Amino acid sequence: MPTTxxxxxxxxxxxxxxEFDVTARTLRFYEQKxxxxxxxxxxxxxxxxxxxxxxxxxxxxxxxxxxxDEIGEMLDMEAITNQxxxxxxxxxxxxxxxxxxxxxxxxxxxxxxxxxxxxxTWLEDRLAKREPSEEIKHRARAFEALAAARMNVWxxxxxxxxxxxxxx
Amino acid sequence: MPTTxxxxxxxxxxxxxxEFDVTARTLRFYEQKxxxxxxxxxxxxxxxxxxxxxxxxxxxxxxxxxxxDEIGEMLDMEAITNQxxxxxxxxxxxxxxxxxxxxxxxxxxxxxxxxxxxxxTWLEDRLAKREPSEEIKHRARAFEALAAARMNVWxxxxxxxxxxxxxx
DNA sequence: ACTCACCTTTACGCGAACGTCAACGTAAAC
DNA sequence: GTTTACGTTGACGTTCGCGTAAAGGTGAGT
Numbered sequence: 001m002p003t004t005x006x007x008x009x010x011x012x013x014x015x016x017x018x019e020f021d022v023t024a025r026t027l028r029f030y031e032q033k034x035x036x037x038x039x040x041x042x043x044x045x046x047x048x049x050x051x052x053x054x055x056x057x058x059x060x061x062x063x064x065x066x067x068x069d070e071i072g073e074m075l076d077m078e079a080i081t082n083q084x085x086x087x088x089x090x091x092x093x094x095x096x097x098x099x100x101x102x103x104x105x106x107x108x109x110x111x112x113x114x115x116x117x118x119x120x121t122w123l124e125d126r127l128a129k130r131e132p133s134e135e136i137k138h139r140a141r142a143f144e145a146l147a148a149a150r151m152n153v154w155x156x157x158x159x160x161x162x163x164x165x166x167x168x
Numbered sequence: 169m170p171t172t173x174x175x176x177x178x179x180x181x182x183x184x185x186x187e188f189d190v191t192a193r194t195l196r197f198y199e200q201k202x203x204x205x206x207x208x209x210x211x212x213x214x215x216x217x218x219x220x221x222x223x224x225x226x227x228x229x230x231x232x233x234x235x236x237d238e239i240g241e242m243l244d245m246e247a248i249t250n251q252x253x254x255x256x257x258x259x260x261x262x263x264x265x266x267x268x269x270x271x272x273x274x275x276x277x278x279x280x281x282x283x284x285x286x287x288x289t290w291l292e293d294r295l296a297k298r299e300p301s302e303e304i305k306h307r308a309r310a311f312e313a314l315a316a317a318r319m320n321v322w323x324x325x326x327x328x329x330x331x332x333x334x335x336x
Numbered sequence: 337a338c339t340c341a342c343c344t345t346t347a348c349g350c351g352a353a354c355g356t357c358a359a360c361g362t363a364a365a366c
Numbered sequence: 367g368t369t370t371a372c373g374t375t376g377a378c379g380t381t382c383g384c385g386t387a388a389a390g391g392t393g394a395g396t
Binding site: 012013014024028042043044045 | 342343344345
């Protein structure tokens, strides 16, 4: 059974804004882009639990680097359904591309974390034993050198999403 | 024992642009922002192997969601070195935040991949056995329902990197 | 009735990250 | 010499993702 259960079943624009740390403007903007379509009580927006779910997906999509338009496409499966088979094939291909891109992005993230960790320990060392500024400069260059040394590992260009790349 | 070795040791603006699939304009822009500082041969830019290394870091930083300004700060360790200890502490804290954010982002990516995989299999099923459009619509709603069902797992808001910050 | 809090739409503004001319220099190739 | 290819520096244009008023509606509390 569920790990967590939600108490509420419908939300005001402020509810969601506060919960997900976005502004009301943002939610209206998403609606205007067709990403959300909350109900109305009078003129006021009323977000269902499904709207909230979509918002979660939207925000996560954003965090992993998708544009709002891309997110819109991916979310709107019903619209896809009404397409002809060839459109479905196109969409499928784009899903594959997306998945590949995300997998690649994971590697990027891991690499970035590694580098930040290196920078962190470097900073911590710096703080622990305050060496003369001459030595400091030397270390700074050492860090640059580290970057240069990794050249061999990096291999080179980045296979961008949507290209016919032969990933090294 | 490097996995790959680079033949060239200096590069033209076109070389790098082609290799990393960016425009020359982009490289000039990065230079203008202080992220790169290639040498000159006459008026033309000459990029060293270290410049190329920086570019790799810049592009990766971009892919994982950093702004160019942020990347600039992180890359410019020498400048940091000349700061006073308190500035170093600040920087260290920001490194920690960044690392946390990246770890969180990994989870997001994994979740996004899971969802895209779900969408993929759904699409593939759609293509395999072409059911009547009535059934199709039903399935479409099933996918939406799947999203709704996950609500319980999602728990809610995303813990953002600067916990209690008032980002107006 | 009046304030207050919260909602609405419309619309212009903005910073980031470039794109896209325009106008020009330069160096090798024909 | 002149065409071709590539380089340069401005400088303005564009897209995205909202921010920020401006002007007003709606219901609850006093």
